[in-house]
Structures are given as C-alpha cells and as structure tokens.
Amino acid sequence: DADVTQTPRNRITKTGKRIMLECSQTKGHDRMYWYRQDPGLGLRLIYYSFDVKDINKGEISDGYSVSRQAQAKFSLSLESAIPNQTALYFCATGTSDTDTQYFGPGTRLTVL
Amino acid sequence: QKEVEQDPGPLSVPEGAIVSLNCTYSNSAFQYFMWYRQYSRKGPELLMYTYSSGNKEDGRFTAQVDKSSKYISLFIRDSQPSDSATYLCAMVNTGGFKTIFGAGTRLFVKA
Numbered sequence: 001d002a003d004v005t006q007t008p009r010n011r012i013t014k015t016g017k018r019i020m021l022e023c024s025q026t027k028g029h030d031r032m033y034w035y036r037q038d039p040g041l042g043l044r045l046i047y048y049s050f051d052v053k054d055i056n057k058g059e060i061s062d063g064y065s066v067s068r069q070a071q072a073k074f075s076l077s078l079e080s081a082i083p084n085q086t087a088l089y090f091c092a093t094g095t096s097d098t099d100t101q102y103f104g105p106g107t108r109l110t111v112l
Numbered sequence: 113q114k115e116v117e118q119d120p121g122p123l124s125v126p127e128g129a130i131v132s133l134n135c136t137y138s139n140s141a142f143q144y145f146m147w148y149r150q151y152s153r154k155g156p157e158l159l160m161y162t163y164s165s166g167n168k169e170d171g172r173f174t175a176q177v178d179k180s181s182k183y184i185s186l187f188i189r190d191s192q193p194s195d196s197a198t199y200l201c202a203m204v205n206t207g208g209f210k211t212i213f214g215a216g217t218r219l220f221v222k223a
Contacts, residue, residue, distance in 0.1 A: 004155075040120065042200070042215035043156075090155050098144045098163075099204045099211045103155030 003027045004104035006091050012110045013081050021076045021107050023091030031094035032074040033101065034058075034066060036087040043090070049074060050096075081111040115139050118201055118214030127223050131188040135201035135214045138182065142212075144204040145177050147186045150216065151197045159199070160186065191221045 045058030148156035
C-alpha cells in the first residue's frame with residue numbers, strides 16, 4: 001500500500017461549490033503539507049502542519065482551509081471553488097530532522 | 113528575487129548523454145539539498161539528498177553542492193529514456209524548518 005494516499009484522484013466541480021480533498025499517511029511523520037502545482041509555476045505551498053495542533057499558512061492560502069484530524073490525516077477544503085483553483089494538488093509528509101518530503105499521487109481538480 | 117532559481121527547460125538530450133541540471137540559491141542558511149524526480153501525472157519522489165558542500169554519488173546520479181557559489185547540480189550519466197521527467201531541486205535551512213523547491217527542469221531523453 002502507498003505511504004501517502006489522496007482522495008479523490010480526480011474531481012470536476014462547478015464554481016461556488018465546496019469541496020474537500022483528503023490525505024492519509026502511514027509513514028508516521030508529524031509534518032504534513034498541501035501544495036498546488038500549475039504548469040510553469042512549480043510547487044506552491046498552501047498550508048502546512050508540523051503536528052496535530054499546529055496549522056500554518058503557506059504562500060497561497062487565500063480561498064483554502066485545512067483540518068488536521070489526526071497525525072495521519074490532513075484535509076484541504078475549498079470553501080467556494082473558482083476556476084483559477086483548477087490545478088494538480090499534492091499532499092506530502094516530511095521528516096522532522098531534514099524535512100525530506102514524501103508526496104502522494106496527487107488530485108487533479110477542475111473547476112468549471 | 114526567488115530564493116531558489118531553476119531553469120525550467122525543456123532540456124532534450126540523446127540517449128547515453130551526460131545531463132547536467134542546476135539550481136542557484138540566495139539564502140546562505142540552506143544546509144540540506146535534495147533532488148526530486150517527478151514523472152508525468154505522478155507526485156515528486158526523492159532522488160538524492162546531500163548535506164552541506166561536496167559530492168554524492170548513487171549509481172548513474174551525482175549530486176554536487178558548492179556552498180561558496182550557492183550552486184547545486186545533478187549529473188546523470190548514460191542517460192536513458194526512462195530518465196525523462198521533471199527534476200526539482202529543493203533546499204532546507206538549518207534545523208530542517210521548511211523546504212523551498214525550485215520550479216523544476218523538464219528533461220527529455222530521446223532513444
């Protein structure tokens with residue numbers, strides 16, 4: 001089984017809808033991350049969490065929220081989706097010493 | 113100025129060529145340097161990891177760090193079509209606080 005899983009893998013939604021992307025990990029890492037990836041822009045950090053009670057905004061948090069339900073689970077929500085949130089979203093875990101990161105397979109989100 | 117600069121490419125080479133991928137950075141506090149490989153429609157995966165300056169070799173891959181020049185490189189020897197992917201450099205400051213990724217270089221190795 002994969003160490004970092006994301007659901008759903010693909011999602012098409014309409015403008016204004018609320019959606020949630022979920023991430024689970026079995027690596028036992030305290031750190032978890034949400035990124036979006038757009039062509040030519042690389043990985044951009046949305047939110048990160050260094051433990052269950054720690055949530056921090058990344059460089060592009062506007063329009064997103066997160067919930068860290070447990071050490072192993074970190075969800076990303078789009079409260080009211082808009083078309084420019086169409087992107088590939090990755091969840092990752094990180095080691096506490098060097099922040100070596102392990103990525104999930106990604107969720108391809110399309111907002112119409 | 114971005115903390116980490118990486119040429120997005122694309123870089124196209126024939127099979128068997130030596131590939132050189134590079135990143136420059138501005139923050140002298142970076143101590144850990146990584147290279148991630150990302151195949152199309154997949155998540156990035158850690159390829160190489162080095163601490164501080166010097167070289168590290170793993171099979172056909174060599175990672176090189178020059179902290180005095182704030183420059184890191186990844187060399188791929190005897191490149192194969194299966195090496196075709198996007199390569200992202202990544203850097204972490206002292207204490208492993210947070211990773212900064214480069215934008216990625218897209219590599220095509222032609223058979």
